[in-house]
Amino acid sequence: MEAVLPHGHHAAPAGLWRWLASTNHKDIGTLYFWFAATMFLIGGLMAMLIRAELFQPGLQLVRPEVFNQLTTLHGLIMIFGVIMPAFTGFANWQVPLMIGAPDMAFPRMNNWSFWLLPVAGLFLIGSTLLPGGAVAGGWTMYPPLFMQGGISYDLTIFAIHLMGASSIMGSINIATTILNMRAPGMALMKMPLFVWTWLITAFLLIAVMPVLAGAVTMLLSDRNFGTHFFDAAGGGDPVMFQHVFWFFGHPEVYILILPAFGIISTVIPTFSRKPLFGYASMVYATAAIAILSFLVWGHHMFTVGMPAAAQLFFMYATLLVAVPTGVKVFNWVATMWRGSLTFETPMLFAVAFVCLFTIGGFSGLVLAMAPVDIQLQDTYYVVAHFHYVLVTGALFSIYAGLYYWLPKWTGHRADETWGRWHFWLSAVSVNVLFFPMHFLGLAGMPRRIPDYALQFADFNRVASLGGFVFGASQILLLIVILKCLRGGEKAEARAWEGAEGLEWTVASPAPYHTFTEPPEVK
Amino acid sequence: MNTTGNRRTSLRLTLLSAAMFAFGFALVPLYDVFCDLTGLNRDAAQALANNTQVDASRSVRIELVANVQDGALWRFAAPRLPVEVHPGELVRVEYELENLSDRPLVGRAVPSYAPLAAAAHFKKIDCFCFREQHLAPHEKVRLPVLFVLDRGVARDMKVVTLSYTFFALGKRT
Numbered sequence: 001m002e003a004v005l006p007h008g009h010h011a012a013p014a015g016l017w018r019w020l021a022s023t024n025h026k027d028i029g030t031l032y033f034w035f036a037a038t039m040f041l042i043g044g045l046m047a048m049l050i051r052a053e054l055f056q057p058g059l060q061l062v063r064p065e066v067f068n069q070l071t072t073l074h075g076l077i078m079i080f081g082v083i084m085p086a087f088t089g090f091a092n093w094q095v096p097l098m099i100g101a102p103d104m105a106f107p108r109m110n111n112w113s114f115w116l117l118p119v120a121g122l123f124l125i126g127s128t129l130l131p132g133g134a135v136a137g138g139w140t141m142y143p144p145l146f147m148q149g150g151i152s153y154d155l156t157i158f159a160i161h162l163m164g165a166s167s168i169m170g171s172i173n174i175a176t177t178i179l180n181m182r183a184p185g186m187a188l189m190k191m192p193l194f195v196w197t198w199l200i201t202a203f204l205l206i207a208v209m210p211v212l213a214g215a216v217t218m219l220l221s222d223r224n225f226g227t228h229f230f231d232a233a234g235g236g237d238p239v240m241f242q243h244v245f246w247f248f249g250h251p252e253v254y255i256l257i258l259p260a261f262g263i264i265s266t267v268i269p270t271f272s273r274k275p276l277f278g279y280a281s282m283v284y285a286t287a288a289i290a291i292l293s294f295l296v297w298g299h300h301m302f303t304v305g306m307p308a309a310a311q312l313f314f315m316y317a318t319l320l321v322a323v324p325t326g327v328k329v330f331n332w333v334a335t336m337w338r339g340s341l342t343f344e345t346p347m348l349f350a351v352a353f354v355c356l357f358t359i360g361g362f363s364g365l366v367l368a369m370a371p372v373d374i375q376l377q378d379t380y381y382v383v384a385h386f387h388y389v390l391v392t393g394a395l396f397s398i399y400a401g402l403y404y405w406l407p408k409w410t411g412h413r414a415d416e417t418w419g420r421w422h423f424w425l426s427a428v429s430v431n432v433l434f435f436p437m438h439f440l441g442l443a444g445m446p447r448r449i450p451d452y453a454l455q456f457a458d459f460n461r462v463a464s465l466g467g468f469v470f471g472a473s474q475i476l477l478l479i480v481i482l483k484c485l486r487g488g489e490k491a492e493a494r495a496w497e498g499a500e501g502l503e504w505t506v507a508s509p510a511p512y513h514t515f516t517e518p519p520e521v522k
Numbered sequence: 523m524n525t526t527g528n529r530r531t532s533l534r535l536t537l538l539s540a541a542m543f544a545f546g547f548a549l550v551p552l553y554d555v556f557c558d559l560t561g562l563n564r565d566a567a568q569a570l571a572n573n574t575q576v577d578a579s580r581s582v583r584i585e586l587v588a589n590v591q592d593g594a595l596w597r598f599a600a601p602r603l604p605v606e607v608h609p610g611e612l613v614r615v616e617y618e619l620e621n622l623s624d625r626p627l628v629g630r631a632v633p634s635y636a637p638l639a640a641a642a643h644f645k646k647i648d649c650f651c652f653r654e655q656h657l658a659p660h661e662k663v664r665l666p667v668l669f670v671l672d673r674g675v676a677r678d679m680k681v682v683t684l685s686y687t688f689f690a691l692g693k694r695t
Contacts, residue, residue, distance in 0.1 A: 105528045131628065131692060132654065148652045172535040180527045210539045214546025229550060233648030233668060244549050307562050 023107030032089030039081030075139030100183030185521035197262030260397030272339025345419035360388030381441025407491030411509030432466025
């Protein structure tokens, strides 16, 4: 390491130390993205193995207990290791650029929030090597199963603690940055929508990650220190865990999708060459979704034993979420209405998001109805639902955002031909992969089972084939990103014709330090 | 840059997250308070769980069986005599497990029932089969099972067999 860095506009320090000790929001953003990409590869390979096992009935590739470990780890890795870090990567890169701040409010804490993650990821993946294998009780960690496992269960709890601490620190940082460090003239209601959605997400994270930490701490003390929060033998109640977990879990679902709304609300106006339709209603809809998210946790547990009054309350509250979400979908479509549309790769992913996320939303409405949910709970219908909202929803918005801001980050335009191939292969195969799961679920195929009855064979084979193509298509994204880093068509400061916002006023690639003098916002 | 402002905001947010951590624990008693106040979940469903009425008019003989997969490594023994239980009564029995080898062993018991129809009424409150058993060389432990045979069990079911098979875990040799 260079001992003393010249004060002021110095270049990035070189080598490994630049990344280990970085306090620069752009470097840390990049680290978050590469971490998410690595975990995506691992979680994705697990998904491929799951689909390969389900390609035909019977047990082919993995033993049932390994299959259970695969589904559990796949869920934990994709949620805590891929979607959340990728969105935090966007926040790190874009929030300071979009509000005209020189960096995040607490750069050193920012470094800490990132470097806790690889440790947690290592624990989670390393637990597969421990005696008894990794956690196999499902990502929701329900007792009593979760209290009966081996040492890897304790390690997983520790990993969750670390990831929770990382998220809380990251969110405090992001919320403080947004609240205190906006450029002069940028009132709250002038902030780009992506910043708004992240502000609300940060508050959700600060409110519910500690509750998850509490829930897993109670599990840990039940397992090791003789308490009986959830242990029926000592007077505890396993269902209590589900209540506490889903009090975290449902806001978590919106944590995974609100930043996606922000990205889509940025991309669609750019390629429609119109301002976002209904900006204020978008802000209020986001806030409404966030508030409602605290009132609907019971819909995850309709079948565990709940009085009819509570079932009705959770059912109506859940159906109510469709109203602000509908406002958003309406606004995106209205933004495109009579716009002068072009369909570059980011826009393709954004339009696909609007269509496919809405399918996930509709199947969510179906599941929200308690009588229907009692039929469909724990079937592939649920699997289809949450993969539509998380893959074609959250993940596609991440792709849209990547293609959209890559020119700003690397200084090179992403290869449009490769990008389109990536889009079309992904968009088609993802439907081949997940759409048949609706039919499987309606026909009664249970989730988290390595083997199935013969009548499910055909749709499973179709889904597996779609899965293999979808998995392979993601290699194209890696190629696009690597090509973009190495060179390609130079991007101008305003990389897209219709792009608005402060990030497009700085050069492409964005210099190591930006907005050391705050810009004036009119 | 407004450093004091940043510090104040972050302090507030940290306090908020600490409060939410405490709230997570507080949810455990709060749910109970909420249900007491509103009367939710205090009716039939709950009464079933709290049912301590014992049907003393009849009794069922529970036969206890122990099997072990690898008898050279373990000695696994059930109580010698069957127990007579009234449906609804909380019963405790103890199995015995001994590690006969010179190395530490890990294993787990898997229960089964005969007749099969009894399984739905056999409520194990606590059982050594819920957990892996770690035994030091030549260690001997007593393993309790706490169970209730609920009152729904058919009247003509006079004998129920509870059988455990003990499996060694770890690398298969």
